[in-house]
Amino acid sequence: MLLRLRASLSDSERHSILKLCKDLGYSPKFLGRAESLLELEGPGGPGDRSQFEDHTCVVQVIEMSESCELTARPSQGEDTVVTVGQARFGGGWASLIAGPCAVENIDRLLTIAGSVRDAGATILRGGAYKPRTSPYSFRGLGVDALDYLATAREKTGLPIVSEVLDPRDVEAVGERVDMFQIGSRNMSNASLLDEVGRTTTPVLLKRGMASTVREFLLAAEYVLAAGNPNVILCERGVRGFDNVTRNLLDVGAIAFLKERTHLPVIADPSHAAGRADLVAPIARAGIAAGADGLIIEVHNAPEEARSDGPQALSIDEFKRLAADVRTLLAMDGRRLSGDASADSKHSSDSDSNRGDSTRPESLEVKHHA
C-alpha cells in the first residue's frame, strides 16, 4: 500500500501519520526525496485503508497493483486542461509553442518572440541549458538566457518554457519560467522528476528516444505522485533505423495516449524531422492524430542558428503551419488558444468544462486537485 501525502507537511503532521502507520503494524518508508509517497509494508488489516483515507495528511491511498493510477483516464472523467497564460492544452484546446532552439542574444530573441506571437504562438520556447551529446558543444547561456526570456515575456506577453537539466537548478529556473521542459534524455531522471513534481509549475515532459508508452506514462506518474498535476506529454519521435528523418514521430502513440490518459499530449515535429522541409507535414500529422498542440523551433534566420539550425522553420513557414493547424483542429471542433475570435466564441459556449474564461496576466493553472 502507498500513501500519497499532502505537500509541505509540518513536522508534527509527518510524525502523526508515521505513528498511525506503525500503530497499525506497518513499516513505513518514503519513496524518493520528495517525501510525498509513503510505502507501507506489513500484514495490515481490512479496515486500515479507510483509516488512512480519513487522515488529514493523506491525499490518496494507492494499492501497489494500481500502477499508473494518477495518469490513467479512468481516474478522472474528463481531460486535464493545463493552462499557461493564454495557452490551454487539452479539453478541446490546443496551443502552439514556438521559439529558437537555443537563446543566443536578446535582440534576436525579441524579434523571434514578437513574430511567433503574431503568427499564433501562445508560449515562447528557448533553450537556456542545452543537453548536448559532446562536452565540447555549446551548452547554452544558462541564467543569462533565462533573463533574456523574461525580458521577452515582458515585451510580448508570452509565457516562457525552458528546459531544466539538473535538480539543483529547479528552483532558479522555476523562478523565471512559466513551464519546465524535461527533455528526452531526462525522461527517466527520477531526481529531476521528483523535484519538478514538488512545484506547481506546469511540466512539459518529452518522451525518451527509446521509451515505451508505458515508461512514458510512469515518468509522468513520478511528477503527479510528487504532487504536481500539471503535466503535458510531448511525443518527439523515437529512434529508428533509417536516417531520412532524425527520429520517427510515433503518431500511434499520440492516438493511444489520448485514449489512455487525461493529460494533454503535444508533438515536437522539429526534433522528429531534423530538417526544416519535413517539419510542417509531420506537424500536421501529429495534430491529425489528436495532439493538443505543437512545440516548434522557429528562427528568423534559420541558416545562422548556432544549434539545430537546419530544423528551424522560418517565420513565414510557421505562419502557414499555424493556419493548417487551425483547419485541422476545426475538423474535430477543437480550437487554437489565443485566437481572438475562437476565444470569444468559446466564452459564450455552455461547455464550461473546457478551459476557463477569466485568465490573469501571466500564469494560471487550474487543475482538479
Added chain:
Amino acid sequence: MLLRLRASLSDSERHSILKLCKDLGYSPKFLGRAESLLELEGPGGPGDRSQFEDHTCVVQVIEMSESCELTARPSQGEDTVVTVGQARFGGGWASLIAGPCAVENIDRLLTIAGSVRDAGATILRGGAYKPRTSPYSFRGLGVDALDYLATAREKTGLPIVSEVLDPRDVEAVGERVDMFQIGSRNMSNASLLDEVGRTTTPVLLKRGMASTVREFLLAAEYVLAAGNPNVILCERGVRGFDNVTRNLLDVGAIAFLKERTHLPVIADPSHAAGRADLVAPIARAGIAAGADGLIIEVHNAPEEARSDGPQALSIDEFKRLAADVRTLLAMDGRRLSGDASADSKHSSDSDSNRGDSTRPESLEVKHHA
C-alpha cells in the same frame, strides 16, 4: 552502363542489340529473368552512349552511378498519376482502397464491397493468398477468392487489388485483378518484382517492416526498370520496440517520399495500428503528412473476421473516416477520387496539371474503365 530494353523483343531484335554491344567491345549480361536490363562491362568509348540511345530496342541508357534514376522526382517534372478505374493516385488525387483482410465467402464480400463503395472507396481490397507467419494459419482461399472478387467487381463496379506472393502466380492473378499488391514480406523479393514489372498492371508496393526509404525506392526501381511505370508506394509502419501499436507509421517517410519521388504514396493505417480504435487517427495522420490515399481493412462484422479481425473498421467507422479524409485533402486543394461533385468540378478546372488529362502515354493505365 546499363541498357533498359523495350519489353517483348523478338529474337532478332535481341540478337541485334547484343551484337552491337559486342561490336563495341562490351561483354553484355542480362540482370534478372525479365531481360529488360542489360549490363555492359568493358572499356567502351565516349561515343557509345549515343549509339545505344539511337537503337530501336533501347528505352534508356543508365550509368551505373545513377541508381534510383527512374523513381527520382527529377526524372519527370510532375507527379505520376496511377489510375485504376475511377481511382486516381497522385497529382492532387487521392483514393480509398477498402475491404476485408481475407476473402472468406461471397455473400460477406458483396455486402462489404457495396458498403465501402457507398462510403467512398474506389477500389476493393481482399486477400486471396495470405502471407502467414505460421504454416498452420489460414493462407487464404486462393483462386476461389479471386473469383469472388471478380464477381464483386461485376456487381459493384469497383476494381480490385489483391496480393500476389509467388512469381508463378503473377500471370493467373494478373488476369483477375486490376492492381497487384506486393506485401511487406516480399518488398525485397526480386523475382516477384521482376515478374510484376513485366506487366502493365499497377502495383501497390508495401514497404518492408524494417526497410529504409532508400531500399523501398530501390524495390520500386526493380518494377520500373523491368518496364512497368505504374507503382504506388505504401507506407504501412515499421517494426518498433513498443507494442501499443502493431507497427509505427512513418509519417516522416511519407513526407520525404512525396519530395523525392514522382510516384504516388499511400498509407496503410490498419497494419500500422493493429487495433481498430487507433486506425482512424493514424489514417488521418498519414493523409495530413501528404499521402495520396489509404488502404483500409473494413468488415461488416469485425468481431467475426477470421484473420486480423481486431484491426478492421466497421462500415460506419470507415464512412466517418472518409469524411475526415475529404476535409484533410481540401486543405491542400486535393480531391478524393470518385466524389461525383469533385470530379465534375475538377474537369472544369484550369488546373490541368492535376489528374490524368495531360499525362504522357507511357504512364496512362486504364483498367476496366
Added chain:
Amino acid sequence: MLLRLRASLSDSERHSILKLCKDLGYSPKFLGRAESLLELEGPGGPGDRSQFEDHTCVVQVIEMSESCELTARPSQGEDTVVTVGQARFGGGWASLIAGPCAVENIDRLLTIAGSVRDAGATILRGGAYKPRTSPYSFRGLGVDALDYLATAREKTGLPIVSEVLDPRDVEAVGERVDMFQIGSRNMSNASLLDEVGRTTTPVLLKRGMASTVREFLLAAEYVLAAGNPNVILCERGVRGFDNVTRNLLDVGAIAFLKERTHLPVIADPSHAAGRADLVAPIARAGIAAGADGLIIEVHNAPEEARSDGPQALSIDEFKRLAADVRTLLAMDGRRLSGDASADSKHSSDSDSNRGDSTRPESLEVKHHA
C-alpha cells in the same frame, strides 16, 4: 486439426485420405502448394485423431494450438544433427562454412576453396544468385556459378551451399548443391520455404533482419511441415540504429534457440560485422554463446572482391579464427567436424549421443559422402 501427409502421395492415396476426412464430417483443405499439410475444419469426434494416426498416408496429427511443434525441443529428446559430407552440425558437432561472397571466376574459386579446406572449412559457400538492393547491382553468375561450384567440389571434396532466391530455381539449384541457403530477405517467403521443404536437401535458413525468434522458428516450421527435417538456423544479425556494424549479432537469440529447438544453430559474423576487422571477435562471440558453426566470407584477395569485399576475411585471418573456434568448442566438450584427430577420437568415445551413429532414420541425411 492438421494432418501432415507423406511426401509424393499417389492420386489414389490422396483420394483415400480426403475421403476419410469427409466421412468423419470434416471439410479438408490443403495449406500451400506443397500439399503436405491438410487442414480439417468441422466438429469431429474424440476418436478421430487415432483414426488419422492409423492412416498410412498420415505422418503426424497436429492440433492447431501446438504451433512450432516440429521445431520445439520437447518433440525430440536430443539434438538433430544435420550432416553434409564431412560437416556435422548439432549434437556436439560444429562446422565451418567458408568461401567467397559471390562466385566470380573458376580460378579464384578453386584457390579459395582449397585454402579454406586446408584451414578447417568442411563446406564451401559461394553466391550464384545474389539478392541485391538495387536492380542495377551485380546479381551473380547464376547457373554458371553453380557449375563452377560443382567443379570446386570435385577438386576439393568440399560439399557446397548456395542461395536460392526463386521457387522456380529450386529444382535446378537442388541438383547442383549439397545445401540450400535461404537468405534473410526470403525468411518469410512461404513459397520458397514450401518448395525446399519438399526436398530432402539440407536447408541453411537465415533469420530475417527484423524477425523475432518466434517468426524465425515458424519459418523453419514451414520447411519441416513440408517434410524436410534438415534445417540449420543461421543468426546473422538484426538491423539496429547504429552503424558501427552492419547488423547486430543477437547472441541472446543463439543461446535461446539452443534451449528451445533441437535444430542446429550457426552464426554469420560476416554480415553482422560488415567489416573484416570485427568478423573474428563477433564469430568467437557466436560460438561462445552456443552456435554450432559459422558461415564466413573468405577471399584470397579481399580488396578485389566485387561484392561485399570489405567484410571478407583473408585466408590467414580465417585460419586463425578456425584455431580459436577449436579452443572455444573444446571448452564445452564440443568438436569441429573434419578435424582428423577429433573424428577418430570421437568414434572411440562412449558418448554415443553426439554425432550421427545413432540418429533416427528420418533425420539422417548424407550427401556426397
Added chain:
Amino acid sequence: MLLRLRASLSDSERHSILKLCKDLGYSPKFLGRAESLLELEGPGGPGDRSQFEDHTCVVQVIEMSESCELTARPSQGEDTVVTVGQARFGGGWASLIAGPCAVENIDRLLTIAGSVRDAGATILRGGAYKPRTSPYSFRGLGVDALDYLATAREKTGLPIVSEVLDPRDVEAVGERVDMFQIGSRNMSNASLLDEVGRTTTPVLLKRGMASTVREFLLAAEYVLAAGNPNVILCERGVRGFDNVTRNLLDVGAIAFLKERTHLPVIADPSHAAGRADLVAPIARAGIAAGADGLIIEVHNAPEEARSDGPQALSIDEFKRLAADVRTLLAMDGRRLSGDASADSKHSSDSDSNRGDSTRPESLEVKHHA
C-alpha cells in the same frame, strides 16, 4: 578552441588564465558546472595555442574539431588500466564484478559477498539507489545500503561499486564506494557526468539503451574532460524489437570499442539477458568479443530477490561461469585479476605496463594524468 584546466584552481589562477584569454582577444566561457572546460571564441592568432599550452593552469588545448579526443586510442599508445583494489581492467587484465541487484539486508549481503569472492569476483556490486520505471517500486535502501556495503568490504576485502543517480549524492556516495556506477538511464546526464568527472574515483559507465557507440564515447568524454581518467565502459544490451531477451548485447560494439578507445570495456550479461538461464552464454560471448570483464547479478536465493530476481545467477552458476571466463581469457593470453597463480606468474613478466605489482589494501588507481 577549448582549454582543459587543472582541477581545483585557486581564484587567482582562474583569474590569470581568463585574463590571458581576453588579452589575446578571446571571449572565454566555461562549459558546464565543473569549470574544467573553457571555450574560447574569437579570431585569435597562430601562436596562441603554444601560449596556452605553457600556462600552468592548462592541462590540454583542444581544437573544436577534435571531438572524442580523450577517449580515442590514438591519444595514448596503450590501454588504460583501471585498478580498483585487486581488480584490474584493460591491458590484458579482466575482472569480475558480482553481487545482488539491490542491497536488501546485511546478512544476505555478507553471505553473497563472501561467496562471490571465493568464486572469483574482485569487486562487489550492490544497488543502494535504484533507478525504477515506476515511482511506486522499491527504490533501494540508500545510505543504509551503502553502509552495509562498507561493512561487506571490511569483512571480505572486496572493493565496492554502487550506482549514483543524483549529482547531489556524488559526494556522499563517493565517500563510501570504490567505484561509481552511472546507469543506462543516466548515460546522457551531463550534470552527473560532470560531477563524477571532478573526482578521481573510477566510474563504471553503462551505455544508454538506445545510444550509439559515438554517443557512448562522448558520454565518457564528459568524464575525462572534467578531469577523471578512470572510466570503464559497460555494454549492457540495447533495446530491440523482440522479447526473448530483455536487451540485445551488442558484441560488435564491444569489439569496435576495443579498437577505438584505450578505455577498458566490460559487459553486463544480466541486464542483457533478463533471465538467468541465458546469462552464462551471453557473458561468454561478451568475453569472447574482447570484453575486459563482467558485471553480474548473483544472489544466494535468486527466487527471493526483491528486484530483478529472475535474472540473478546462483552462486554455483557464477562459479562455473568464472571458470569459463578464465578459459576464454587464456585464449588471448589475458588473465583474470585476483587469480593467485596468474598474478604471481604475471609479476615475473617483463610486461610491466600491465597493471602494477604492488597494490595497497583497499583501493588504488593508476592513471596517466
